[in-house]
Amino acid sequence: MSVLVTGGTGYIGSHTVVDLLNNNYDVVIVDNYVNSKPEVLNRIKTITGKMPKFYEVDCCDENAFRKVFEKENITDVIHFAGLKSVGESVQKPGLYYSNNIGSTLTLLKLMHEFDVNNLVFSSSATVYGVPDHVPLKEDDPIGGCTNPYGETKLDIEYILKYETSMCSKMNVAILRYFNPIGAHKSGLIGEDPQGIPNNLMPYITQVAVGKREHLNVFGNDYHTVDGTGVRDYIHVVDLAAGHLAALRKLTEKPGLVIFNLGTGKGTSVLELVTAFENANNIKIPYVICPRRPGDVDENYADASKAFKEMGWEAKLNIVDACRDSWNWQKNNPKGYDK
Ligand code: NAD
Numbered sequence: 585m586s587v588l589v590t591g592g593t594g595y596i597g598s599h600t601v602v603d604l605l606n607n608n609y610d611v612v613i614v615d616n617y618v619n620s621k622p623e624v625l626n627r628i629k630t631i632t633g634k635m636p637k638f639y640e641v642d643c644c645d646e647n648a649f650r651k652v653f654e655k656e657n658i659t660d661v662i663h664f665a666g667l668k669s670v671g672e673s674v675q676k677p678g679l680y681y682s683n684n685i686g687s688t689l690t691l692l693k694l695m696h697e698f699d700v701n702n703l704v705f706s707s708s709a710t711v712y713g714v715p716d717h718v719p720l721k722e723d724d725p726i727g728g729c730t731n732p733y734g735e736t737k738l739d740i741e742y743i744l745k746y747e748t749s750m751c752s753k754m755n756v757a758i759l760r761y762f763n764p765i766g767a768h769k770s771g772l773i774g775e776d777p778q779g780i781p782n783n784l785m786p787y788i789t790q791v792a793v794g795k796r797e798h799l800n801v802f803g804n805d806y807h808t809v810d811g812t813g814v815r816d817y818i819h820v821v822d823l824a825a826g827h828l829a830a831l832r833k834l835t836e837k838p839g840l841v842i843f844n845l846g847t848g849k850g851t852s853v854l855e856l857v858t859a860f861e862n863a864n865n866i867k868i869p870y871v872i873c874p875r876r877p878g879d880v881d882e883n884y885a886d887a888s889k890a891f892k893e894m895g896w897e898a899k900l901n902i903v904d905a906c907r908d909s910w911n912w913q914k915n916n917p918k919g920y921d922k
C-alpha cells in the first residue's frame with residue numbers, strides 16, 4: 585500500500601513527501617533529476633527520520649517505469665513530474681509536450697495495467713488563461729493559455745476528464761495551484777531554481793543573499809492596488825497538505841474532482857517585497873521595468889470549494905512564507921549544491 589510520487593524530489597514534491605512520511609504513508613518516489621538533486625533525499629530523511637524509496641526513472645520510459653509498478657504495491661499516485669518553465673516552453677514546445685503529456689500518458693497506461701485507480705494531478709492556475717474576473721472558481725472557463733507549458737496542463741486536464749468518464753474505477757483529483765512560495769521551517773528543503781529565477785520569490789531571496797543586485801519589478805501600471813501584478817501566494821507546506829487532503833477525498837471514490845489550491849487573497853509584487861523586508865529585516869532594492877509579456881493584472885483563487893469538500897485551507901500567510909523562504913536561502917545560498 586504505497587503512494588507513488590512522481591517528481592517527488594522537486595520543490596512541491598519534496599514538501600509533500602515530508603508530509604506523507606510524517607503521516608505514516610509508505611512513499612515511493614520516481615524522479616529523473618532533470619530539475620532536482622539527490623541531496624533532497626538526505627534532507628527528507630533528516631526531517632522525517634525516514635528514507636523514502638527512490639527510483640531514478642524517467643516517467644516517459646515505459647519499460648523502466650513498469651519495473652517500479654512490478655516491484656512496488658502502489659495504490660495511489662501523486663503526479664508532480666513535469667517541466668514548468670513558461671519561457672523555456674516557448675523555446676522548446678516539443679520538449680514540453682513530449683515530457684509533460686508523454687509522462688502522463690505512460691503513467692495512465694501503467695495505472696490501468698496494474699489496476700491502480702487513484703490519481704492526484706498537479707495542475708495550475710495557468711489553465712484559466714487571461715481571467716476576466718477574480719477570484720477564480722473551479723467552474724470558471726479554462727483555456728486561452730498563452731504558452732506551451734500552460735497548454736500541456738490544459739491538455740492533461742482534458743485527458744483526465746475523458747479517462748474518468750470512460751473508466752468508472754478511476755478517481756482523479758486535479759489540483760490547480762496558484763503561486764507556491766516558502767519552504768519547510770527546518771530550512772532543509774526549498775525551491776532551488778537553476779540559473780536566473782523566473783519567479784518572484786526566488787528572485788527576491790537571491791537579491792537578499794547578494795547573488796543579484798536588485799529585483800526587476802515587471803510593470804507598475806497594472807489595474808491593481810499599487811500598479812504591480814497581484815497573485816495568490818500560497819505557502820508550499822499548506823500546498824503539500826492539500827495533497828494529503830486530496831488523497832483522503834479519493835477514498836470516497838468521487839470520480840473526477842477539481843480544486844483550486846490558493847489562499848483566496850491577492851498580494852501585489854511591492855506588497856510581497858515589503859512583507860519580505862519586514863519579516864527578515866533586509867532591504868530589497870528594486871527597479872521598475874516594462875511589463876513581462878503574458879502577465880495578467882490580477883490572479884487569485886476562490887479556494888472555498890477545497891474547504892467545503894476536503895476540509896483543506898491555507899493556514900500560513902505571506903509573512904510565514906517570507907520568513908521560511910529566507911531561512912532556506914540563507915542556510916543554502918547555493919541551493920542543494922555544497
Ligand atoms: P520541480 O521542477 O521542482 O519538480 C518537478 C520534478 O519532476 C523535478 O524533480 C524533476 O526532476 C521531475 N521530472 C520532470 N520531468 C520528469 C520525468 N519525465 N520523469 C521523472 N521526473 C521528472 O517543480 P515544482 O515546482 O515542484 O512543480 C511540481 C508540479 O507542479 C509540476 O508539474 C508543475 O508544473 C506544477 N506546478 C508548479 C507551480 C509552481 O509555481 N511551482 C505552479 C503550478 C503547477
Ligand code: UFG
Binds near residue numbers: 668763785812
Ligand atoms: N515578477 C516581477 N519580477 C520578477 C518575477 C516576477 O516583477 O523577477 C512579477 C510578475 O510580473 C508577476 C508576479 O511577480 O506579477 C508573479 O510572477 P511569477 O513569475 O512568480 O508567477 P506567475 O504568476 O507569473 O506564474 C506562476 C508560475 C506559472 C503558473 C502560475 C499560476 O510560474 O507556471 O504561477 O500558478 F502557471
